[in-house]
Amino acid sequence: MGLTDYRALLIDCDEVLVDRDSGVWAALQPLLENRPGAPGKDQILTEYNEVVRALYPRFAELGFSGLLCFAHRQLAERLGLKASWEEGMSFARSVASWSLFEDAPGAMLYLRKFYRLLVSVDRDAEDRGQLCERLGIMPDDLLSRASNPLEDRDWLLANDLEPKDILLVSRPGAEPPVAAGLCLICRSHPKHPQPCSADFCINSMADLVAQHQLSLRR
Incomplete structure (x- = not known):
């Protein structure tokens, strides 16, 4: 199928629309300031993601903020640092300030002319309204990742x-769905993986818009 054959886009929010890694890295700085010679950004984010994956089976119990708070504490322990629960909650609440990628608002504005836009995300209830406003979508179109x-x-x-x-x-690493199409947005990769494991491998949301415009001309 071509890009113009689909009726809806189900877009993963973090690392496709929201710059999660930059938001996490900025929010970890108060913790990392206490450890001179701490590992670099890539290693810290790798360890953080490992901690989050290990905690994810408890998502229903912890909620998103609780999961981030526990992740902050466990990452601190890995780094040999002490972190209070207050610091962990401050880290968790930073999610509201995670920035959109520069091309995300314009891409969403364009794509909604041709598709129903659905966004899959993990967020607590108090953060969902603001996120819908920033992305320009209706609350019913912001879907929990757990809802599948x-x-x-x-x-x-x-x-x-x-x-x-x-x-x-x-983003790269996503499992191809059984019956739906898959487009990988490979923002952090100079070139998308070869061979492409998806129906489309594209470097950014802006490139998705460009590819869609090309499809319209064919």
Whole structure:
């Protein structure tokens, strides 16, 4: 299928629309200031992501802020540092200030002319309204990652969609969905992986817009 054959885009929020890594790195600086000679950014983020993955099975119990708070504390322990729960909660609440990638607002404005835009994200209830406003989408179109809409027959029926109508827009490492399309946004890679494991491998949301415009001309 071509880009113009899909009716909806299911877009992973973090690292596609929101610059999660930069937000996490900035919010970790108060902790890292206490450890001269701490590992570099890439290693710190790798360890942080490992901690988050290990905690993720407890997401329903902890919520997003709780998960980030525990991740902050466990990362501090890995680095041989002490961190208070107050510092952990301050880190967790930084999520509201994580910035959008520069091309995200314009891409969303363009793409909504051609698709229904659905955004998959982990956020607490108090952060969802602000995020919808920043992305220019309706609250019903901000979906929890845990809901797995591509396999929710009731949701698909209620929204007059089939998996084949939906293009998942995600980051490298995403598992190809069974019946939907997959577009990888490879922002942190000078070149996308070869061979491309998805239907489309694109460098940014701005490039997705450009590719869509080319498709319209064919």
